Amino acid sequence: MSVELETCRTLARPTPSRILLIVLDGLGGLPHPELENRTELDCASLPHLNALTRRASTGLSHPIAPGVTPGSAPAHLALFGYDPLRHAVGRGVLSALGVDFELVDGDVAARISFCSLGHDGTVTDRRAGGLPTEVCARLASRLAAIHIPGIDIFVRPEMGHRAALVLRGPGLDGRVTDSDPGQERMAPLSVRPLVPEAMRTAEIVNTLLEQAEHTLRNEDPANMILLRGFAQHEEFPSLSQLWRLTPAAVAAYPMFRGVSRLVGMKVLQTGSGLEEQVATLETHWSEHDFFFVHVRKPDAAAREGNPGKKIAALEAFDAILPRLLALGPEVVSVVGSHSTPSIAGHQTWHPVPLLLWSRSCRPDGIAEFNERALRAGSLWPMRHVELMPLLMAHAGKLAQYGA
């Protein structure tokens, strides 16, 4: 795989042709009893997507590998052509990316949970009584005021009791243990280095924790923090470097904007609705040769366990597809990041529907865009990480290999 990807990258050449990669989050489903044991895709009315399917190469794709349920980050990294088994992104880094924080090479990030400590110094509530996000934001500002010489400290609220911590400064190393004991009725732990190089970072974090305890001691219920998922940010080789693309992302949600930024996409300002996303594409269409459009609603609906709402989200996308096609991309791919069956209510490992249209595709003649029909397509079985070379080839952006 790796040799192949590397070979493909050496063949990359810039051309004016445009690739439109549309990722429907949580696209794939499972039979649902409320749908007479059909999937959401199978029940949705998708005239435009089905018409495109008939002219396209189609199939199903494993996000990572058979049986492996992906997080959103590895699923998207794979779609962008990064081997997700080789490019891990630590949880702390994802937290920071998820709040639109602009990490630089060498930053060490961790996930903060505001918690409650009892008089005996043990954790009595790991979620600080379900802290409101506004309170989290206020406490995050207080923590950010902590001063450690030579180190910049950033704290950004996420949702509820969660926040992201970023440390910036020379010689930091993310290989330290968590302070989070992982359960209640235990005291927070001292952070320890996992390698000698991380000794100083562990000291800095422990100093930070002492100061955090002091800062928060009169707060109620969030009178302490737990840290976990320390990870050091390493810059990814960008899509421009690897594939000679000028890529842009049209994604409304921080996590996906963060992953896009990680791979060097220009993250365009947009709104959270499909209309606003299409308008953004239309505005910037001449400026880039690769567009990633992230459509979140199918996933959100499936997480609520609401098959009808997922169907509605799929149909809303179908209704706007003609405007996307009217932009005239040379290559269009519609694919899921991962499956989120509404009967499960969370993402799963099941392979996800996929189509790829270009003037150089061999149409499979598959008539419907759903899990059952697409199994007969020519792109089954494949893996997300194999998509990027195909998009590049269909766009005429890969030179011949060998003479």
Place this chain on the structure above:
Amino acid sequence: MSVELETCRTLARPTPSRILLIVLDGLGGLPHPELENRTELDCASLPHLNALTRRASTGLSHPIAPGVTPGSAPAHLALFGYDPLRHAVGRGVLSALGVDFELVDGDVAARISFCSLGHDGTVTDRRAGGLPTEVCARLASRLAAIHIPGIDIFVRPEMGHRAALVLRGPGLDGRVTDSDPGQERMAPLSVRPLVPEAMRTAEIVNTLLEQAEHTLRNEDPANMILLRGFAQHEEFPSLSQLWRLTPAAVAAYPMFRGVSRLVGMKVLQTGSGLEEQVATLETHWSEHDFFFVHVRKPDAAAREGNPGKKIAALEAFDAILPRLLALGPEVVSVVGSHSTPSIAGHQTWHPVPLLLWSRSCRPDGIAEFNERALRAGSLWPMRHVELMPLLMAHAGKLAQYGA
């Protein structure tokens, strides 16, 4: 892949059974508007090929990897069981092979372009005014007379202004830069070593270039040469060594004869027509246990952008297929080297049709030999490099693995 191939090779055992590998160059296509959006294969009348398809295991094969358009050399090397991503053949070596030159281990080869130099020493025409091949041949002979102590110099004309240069002698190293500046209005470059070990080779080439300038100075318009694509020939492990075969090639065109020679096939004398190729097979049938037959016309027609001519080439092959089968091979495989859709006019990455017949195959019951129908075959998806173990197994030439 590599571990599998290595394992298969350790199981190889000679038997009297014969494998007939028929490679139709440029076999695969794309829907063509002049053919009512059908492919050339889909439109051709192929009664014998379709009859064989019904009795065979069938499918489509990726020459290198999805999205990777192969040159002819890597496509054929893969069919012969060499991982094309690990066995690269440099352009200079291919040029020499392409003119039927018998390279030996350690030879350094490069591609020559006869060019025109102006009075100021810059290149005024990189193709020397479209040099006739006869003139190229005469000038090649003059260059071959250059004497450098300890080095044998071979120059062989190709087509037009192109020729192949081979240097033979102790201690040569192909890792040197081009003298070709890559554009006109620049002077030819001195050749530089890319590694310290190539210092002497660079000096030898620069001496050769000085002498070439002297030799050609009164010629018009081809008064100089440009060199590029230096590569050192390394002998490939042969098919006899790897698979214990006694292989022969029936190929009319130099490039394919060259690649066959590279892997240790006996290259049989033959003509450029199918009739002559079949006659060659009939003559030598008892002498080998593996025959590679290269059928060039489908590719040539597709390169002209002529779908009707490609159809005719496919039908001509179909008409002669019974004579090939009458030889009684134990294993027959018909496969494309790569796709050359006539709508594209050049080779592409699209997977190519494939069938494999032997008495031990499981017939797929596919009725037609075309891109659409074969997708339902049992050999889809596969890659060229996976074919050789199958041919060997079907020929009874692979022993059991383990007890």
